[in-house]
Amino acid sequence: MATTNETQKAIIADERIVELYWARDEKAIELTDNKYGQFLYRIAYNILHDRLDCEECQNDTYHGIWNCIPPNRPDVFSVFISKIMRNIATMKYREKTRKKKIPSEMMVCYEDLEDTLRSNTSPETEYLAKELGRHINDYLGSLTDRQQYIFVGRFYMGDKLEVIAEELNVNASTVHREIKKIKQGLKSHFERNGIYV
Amino acid sequence: MSDNYLLMDAISYVDDTYLKKYFDMKEMLASKKKKRVGMIRRSASIAACLCLVVSMLFTALYFRKHQQSSVVKPLKDTIWASPEEDDNIEDYFEFSQTGTIIITASLEVAMERVKDEDSTLFAVLLTETGGKETSYIYDSFVKKLNAKEDYMETGIVFLTKNQIKSLECPGDLAVILSLAEKIDE
Structure with missing residues (x-):
């Protein structure tokens, strides 16, 4: 019961924040920072691993949210802002890696995933990314809630194995095994659909 | 575009439904964790309280015992048996009968x-030969003497000469009184 009430409270508060954005009230940014500041910072940190860059991304995200609402009215505020933050952090990451290599948790996990999916060919188009995204979504639909949680946590949010393990109250090795299983399943799913990354 | 960027971009297309599910589950897991931590904290508090109660109980018992022993084991003006004076109580068993001391x-x-009026205490070992329970002997005989004693622990009662002489034996007890040997602390 308590969980449902807490969730309702969070939804109500999010709606209020969105209303403030619509009313062009700058307090909306303050409330967003209070409620989601740490969470957004973590997404950026998993990609960039740099405090100053993360703070810069955070400010850019607030600016982005301010510009996107209105006209948008997000159904789930947390999903909406996390996507903005991830896109900004990814752009920042690309900009920085053009200059130098950054060790990042996000890249560690992609290199890991890439090892499983690698083949001789390497398609580099936006179209392929979308197609891949569509197949990833199809594959996600076939996973259990727990596996979906691990997939999104690890590959979308870039969380460390230990963080996911702590959240699920299991060992990191258990999460590692689950991820291995998910990756093999994704590879099989891609191969069934004639995709070789 | 490298394979890393391709995968990063592809995963950016993960559907909002899965992201929403992720956030809902995250919230649920956090609330579960909070409950778990709360339960651990409560258990720890209860365990701490129990420890406190048990340690207080042990302390109280220790002090009580210590207090009792200081009362019932007077060291001064008490006559104890020397090893060479020690009686063999079993020799008296055949003469022992109920109602007699x-x-x-x-x-x-x-x-x-010692003189009759002397307040010197004798450490008297009280032996009952009729096979009565120690607690019964204590309630029906020892307690009524109003004397310093450690009967329940050692069987010893501290009595003056006059008290010994005026003792009256309950009809159902067969009692032998001997001089007790000093207990080494």
Whole structure:
């Protein structure tokens, strides 16, 4: 019961924040920072691993949210802002890696995933990314809630194995095994659909 | 575009439904964790309280015992049996009968050495030969003497010469009184 009430409270508060954005009230940014500041910072940190860059991304995200609402009215505020933050952090990451290599948790996990999916060919188009995204979504639909949680946590949010393990109250090795299983399943799913990354 | 960027971009297309599910589950897991931590904290508090109560109980018992022993084991002005004066109580068993008190030789000799009105205490070992329970003997006989004693622990009662002489034996007990040997602390 308590969980449902807490969730309702969070939804109500999010709606209020969105209303403030619509009313062009700058307090909306303050409330967003209070409620989601740490969470957004973590997404950026998993990609960039740099405090100053993360703070810069955070400010850019607030600016982005301010510009996107209105006209948008997000159904789930947390999903909406996390996507903005991830896109900004990814752009920042690309900009920085053009200059130098950054060790990042996000890249560690992609290199890991890439090892499983690698083949001789390497398609580099936006179209392929979308197609891949569509197949990833199809594959996600076939996973259990727990596996979906691990997939999104690890590959979308870039969380460390230990963080996911702590959240699920299991060992990191258990999460590692689950991820291995998910990756093999994704590879099989891609191969069934004639995709070789 | 490298394979890393391709995968990063592809995963950016993960559907909002899965992201929403992720956030809902995250919230649920956090709330579960909070409950778990709360339960652990409560258990820890209860365990701490129990420890406190148990340690207080042990402390209280220790002090009580310590207090009792300081009362019932007077060290001064008390006559104890020396090892050579020690009686063999079993020798008196055949003469022991209900309603009578037998005073052993060692106690008799010790009593003769002090005056009637003397307040010197004798460490008297009280032995009941009728097979009555210790608690029964204590309630029906020892307690009524209003004397310093450690009967339940050692069987010893501290009595003056006059008290010994005026003892009246309950009809259902067969009692032998002897001089007790000093207990080494």
